[in-house]
Amino acid sequence: MAQQYWVGDFFVDVSRNQITKKEQAQTIAPKALSVLTYLAKNQGKVVSQDELLDAVWQGTIVSPNTLQRSIAQLRKVLGDDGKEQVYIKTHAKKGYSLECNVQWQAGKLQVSSANHSQSEKGLPNAQNDNKxxxxxxxxxxxxxxxxxxxxxxxxxxxxxxxTPTLTISQIRALTATDNKESSGIYSHDGQFIIFHRFSEQACINNIWAKNIKTQQEFQLTKDLGVYSSHSLSPDGKKLTFISMGDCEEPVLQKKCYKLVSLDFNEALKGPLSPTVLMECKSSEIRNPIWLSNDNIALMHKSADSWKLVNYSVSNNSSEVIYEVENGSVTDYDFSVKKGLIALMSVHQDGQYYIEMLKPNGDVISSNRVQYPEQIGKFRYIYPNFSSLERQLIFSTGKRLFTISTDGKVQSISLPLDQPIGSPKVHPSGGKMLAIKGYYDSDVISVPIADYATLNLDRDSLKERVMHRSNVSEDNAKFQPGGEHIAFTSVRSGERQVWLSDGNSAWQLSQFPLDTYIFSIEWAQDGQSILVNADKELVQLFLDGTERKFALPHSVDKLFQWDSENQTALSLIWLNGAYRLAEIDLPKPSNSVVYDKSAVWAQKSASGSLIYTDLLGRFWQPGPVEDTLISELNGQGSEKRFVITGETIIGINDDLQLWSYSLDNAYFEVVGNAPSNIDFLTDTDGDQLLMSIQIASKKEVVELTFTH
Incomplete structure (x- = not known):
């Protein structure tokens, strides 16, 4: 297919999904561009809807509305209002035609159709012109x-x-408490830092401000709640953030999300209760950023996809700024100084893109992210604007990178002993805020038989800890037919897979720095482990060798592994949505994909699939429709569940451990779970493996850098 051509005064670059006129480039959806290209190849001819659908959406069943949306997008980009139809003409009940000169980059000018010949425009015939x-x-x-x-x-x-580079010359702590701080930003004048502070002891989260010069701290909020990242309005007077809590009457999800605001100057005088601007009970919102003193951008999730919307405070209304057809927005940032939005997204092809937008949604550029070897190809990037002209900055944990607006990623030489979050640059440049800290969790083993009589307070749990360390350890799994336990740990300085025989522990994997491991699963013969590392699947053998499965899509969650049939029960990103799937590892094209998402999923010994939804409800797939396990209503939670034989064991929101038999529908509460439990990770029928939180300390740090 031709990659570049002209339609009148518009230059079309298929390889970059762009149409340019007078150096103003606009990016449009690949399918819409394919429609234009097909019409250009048949310039002047009427192409039927069926022919266009077959040519552009080969092998995919779509409605004519999909084609009409593409035509509407093309007309908008070409400045064709659809009434005069200068460029694309609609032929009632017949199709569409491109009514404009087309010049191919490597070919000759194609003369327009007879309906638009020069003679009909009142000009002399081209053949009789003076040469x-x-x-x-x-x-x-x-x-x-x-x-x-x-x-x-x-x-x-x-x-x-x-391409300029950044060099970090100094890191210094700006907060020093036993609490967990997060989401640090500067005030517009650089006088204050604003951040979250969560007290483990009091179990309270609030937003605080600190005067950098005097070191005086101010508590801004007074209501207990869970808050998101926050943003100051351009005039510096208002603070906005998301407040999250349990829904009083859940509809589609347990949590409700409120967009709230706070008078920053008044809050410096004393803590305030935030004002609710908007509430979402059936969808999720996050990452609000002020575009102007009356408009707030935020990400909005419907179904499994995120889009960027603009909320008007005065009108109490919202409109879409940007959404990806059969894809999703993953993150964004806004620069008041540049007047631009930098947006990260995943497209239908499963590839990741960086797009630069104007606040009204006009796309300036769209480029595929060029991942270096140090970063997994499916890993999300969360960049923020830097002081450099065309560079944004982001963190993968212990390393910092810049990403240019054309998608090129470059490493900043800064190996750290503890992970940091993506930095926020000081208004005058030269410095940036980040969150630095650690998370300490341990693996414990608890017998099921006498669980109800056990003392599971924090002090007693210390006796049940397996190989205590002061870093994060999780995902513990029993070895089938063996004595080992596999788990993930950061005790070597990087997250790796470890093995334990009860007496000693040793590292099995050698994954690169900053590899994120979601979960691990043993093979039935106990001789290898399937690892979900950076959204890819890697089979790790006990001799240290490994095998990576080349899958066409990301694996966001690995639930279970049937090594004999070589299938992996997983949550994957497919065609713009999260889908529960049984991946056929040797032949991914033969995978079984369920038309549903899942928070957690497992299979029983007999092969019954059990999964939970956003409301924590338990379901079993049926021949026509899925069946709700009503006896387990209200028993699901984010603590996950495990299955032994035909018995489900889980933990509810009241921190009660329970069991349920699929054979006879018998339900019972076994006892209370530890108050500091993170997840229930495995059972062998006799023992339960859990991960528990020991400590979490994060602080706001300031990085000084030079160009």
């Missing part, structure tokens, strides 16, 4: 095109050769 008059115009056109090409190539070379 001396047309030749200079042709030479001038070629010369202009040559200059445009040279300028574009030169600019591209200059931007690549002049």
């Amino acid at each position: 001396k008059a047309t030749k200079p115009r042709a030479v001038a056109t070629i010369f202009i095109l040559f200059l445009i090409t040279i300028t574009a190539v030169g600019y591209h070379f200059w931007t690549n050769s002049q």
Whole structure:
């Protein structure tokens, strides 16, 4: 397929999904561009809807509305209002035609159709024109095109050769308490830092401000709650954030989300209760950022996909800024100084893109992220604007990177002993805030038989800890037919897979720095482990060798592994949505995909699939529709569940451990779970493995950098 061509004064670059006029590039959906290209190849001819659908959406069943949306998008980009239909003409009950000159980058100019010949426009027939008059115009056109090409190539070379870098020269702590701080930002004048502070002892979360010069601290909020990252309005007077809590009357989810605001200057005088601007009971919102003193951008989740919306405070209304067809927005940042939105997204092809937008949603550029070897190809990137012209900055944990607006990632030399979050740059540059700290969790083993009589307070749990360390340990799994327990740990400085025989522990994996491991599963023969590392699946053998499965999609959660049939029960990202799937590892195209998402899922010994939804309800797939296990209503939680034989063991929101038999529908509460439990991870029928939180300490730090 041709990659570049002209439609009138518009330059079309298929490889970059862009249409450019007068150096103003707009990015459109690949399918819409394919529609334009097909019409261009049949310029002047009427192409039926069926032909366009077959050509562009090969093998995919879509409605004519999908094609109509693409046509509408093309007309908007081309400045065609659909009434005069200068570029794309609708032929009632027949189809569409492209009514404009088309010039292919590597070919000859195609003459427009008879309906738009020069003679019909009141001009002389082209064949009778004076050749001396047309030749200079042709030479001038070629010369202009040559200059445009040279300028574009030169600019591209200059931007690549002049890519600036950041060097970190100093890191210093700005807070020093036993609490957990997060989401640090500067005030616009750089006088204050604003951050969350969660007290483990009091179990209270509030937003605080600190005067950097005087070191005086101010508690801004007074209501107990869970808050998101926050943002100051351009005038510096208002603070906005998301407050999350249990829904009084859950509809589709347990949690409700409120967009709230706070008068920053008044809160400095004393803690305030935030004002609710908007509440979501059936969908999720996050990451609010002020665009103007009356408009707040935020991410909104419907079904499994996120889109970027603009909320008007005065009108109490919202409109979509940007959404990805069959894809999802993953993160964004806004620069008041530049007046631009930097947005990360995953598209239908499963690839990750960085897009630059104007606040009204106009796309300036869209480029695929070029992942370096140090970062997994499915790993999300959460960048923030830096002080550099075309560079954003992000963290993968112990390393910092910059990403350019054309998708190129470059490492900043800064190995850390503890992970940090993506930095927020000081208004005047030269410094940036980040969150640095550690999380300490341990693995414990608890007998099921006498569980109800056990003392599971914090002090007693210390006796049940397996190989105590002062870092994060999780995902413990019993070895089938063996004496070992596999678990993940950061005790070597990086998260790796470890083995324990009860007396000693040793590291099995050698994953690169900052590899994120979601979960692990033993093979039935106990000789290898399947690891969900950076959203990819790796089989790790006990001799240290490994096998990576080349899958076309990311694996966000690994629930279970049937090593004999080589299938992995997982949550995958497929065609713009999260889907529960049984992945056929040797032949992914043969995978069984369920038309549903899942929070957690397991299979019983007989092969019965059990999964939970956002409301914590338990379901079993049926021949026609899924069956709700009503006896377990209200028993699901984020603590997960495990299955031994035909018995489900789980923990509810009241921290009660319970069991349920699939054979006879018998339910019972076994006892109370530890108050500091993170997750229930495995059972062998006699013992339960759990991960418990020991401590969590995070602090706001400031990084000084030079260009």
